[in-house]
Amino acid sequence: MTKVSMTINGAPVSADVDGQTLLVEFLREDQRLTGTHVGCDTSQCGACVVHVDGKPVKSCTMFAAEADGSEVATIEGQANADGSLNVIQQAFQDHHGLQCGFCTPGMVMSTAALLKDNPKPTVSEVREYLEGNICRCTGYHNIVKAIMAASGQDVSAIAAE
Template sequence: MSKVSMTVNGKAVSGDVKGNTLLVEFLREDLRLTGTHVGCDTSQCGACTIHVNGKSAKACTMFAAEADGADITTVEGMANADGSLSVIQQAFQDHHGLQCGFCTPGMVMTAAALLKENPKPTEAEVRHYLEGNICRCTGYHNIVKAIMAASGQDVSAIAAE
C-alpha cells in the first residue's frame, strides 16, 4: 500500500492504494465519485474520461499512484459553483445528447477538452475529436450538436441524420 494525495474537483484528497489500483477505481470506490464510468477497461470506449492536470485522460488505464500530486477533474466537477449544470452539460440536456447516459460523462469531459483547445470547432472537428468515445445508443448526431451549441454556435440548421 502507498499513500496518494491529489486535488479532485478542487478538493484535496488522499488515500492508501495498492500499486495496481486504477485511478478509476480510486475515484469510484474510495472517493465515491461514480460519475466516471467503467466501460471497457482497455481505453477503447472513453466512458472513464477525466481531466488530469487540465488534459483529457482515460482513468481506466492510469494507476492511482500515477496521479499522486495531480489536479483531477471528473464530471462531478463540471457543474457550476451553485450546483447548476455547466454550459456543456446544459447543452447535452437541451439538445438530447444522451440516451442511456452511460457514455455521457466521458463525452462531457471530452467536449470540455475540445472546447478548451478549439472554442469554435466545425462539425467535422467535433466528430474527429470524439473518435475515442463510444456511444452505443445514438448516431452521435445530437452529441455533436450539443457540443457545437455549447461553443455558442447556431445549430438550428443542423438537421438530424
C-alpha cells in the same frame, strides 16, 4: 500500499492505495465519485475520461499513484458553483445528446477538453475529436449538435435526428 495525494474537483485528498489500483477504481470505489464510468476496461470506449492536470485521460489506463500530486477533475466537478448544469451539460440536455447516459460523463469531459483547446470547432473537428468515445445509443448526431451549441455556434441548420 502507496500514499497518494491529489486534488479532486478542488478538494485535497490523501489515501493509501495498492500500486495496481487504477485511477478509475480509486475515484469510484475509494472516493465514491461514481459518475466516471467503466465501460470496457481496455481504453476503447472513453466512458472513464477525467482531466488530470487539465488534460483528458482515460482513467482506466492510469494508476492512481501516477496521479499523485495532480489536479483531477471528474464529471461531478463540472456543474456550476450553484449546482446548475454548466453550458456543456445543458447543451447535452437541450439537444438530446444522451439517451441511456452511460457514455455521457466521458463525452462531457472530452467536450470540455476540446472546447478549451478549440473554442469554435467545426463539425468535422468535433467528430474527429470524439473518435475515442463510444456511444451505443445516439448515433452521435445529437452529441455533435450539443457540442456545437455548447461552443456558442448556431445549430439551427443542423436537423434533429
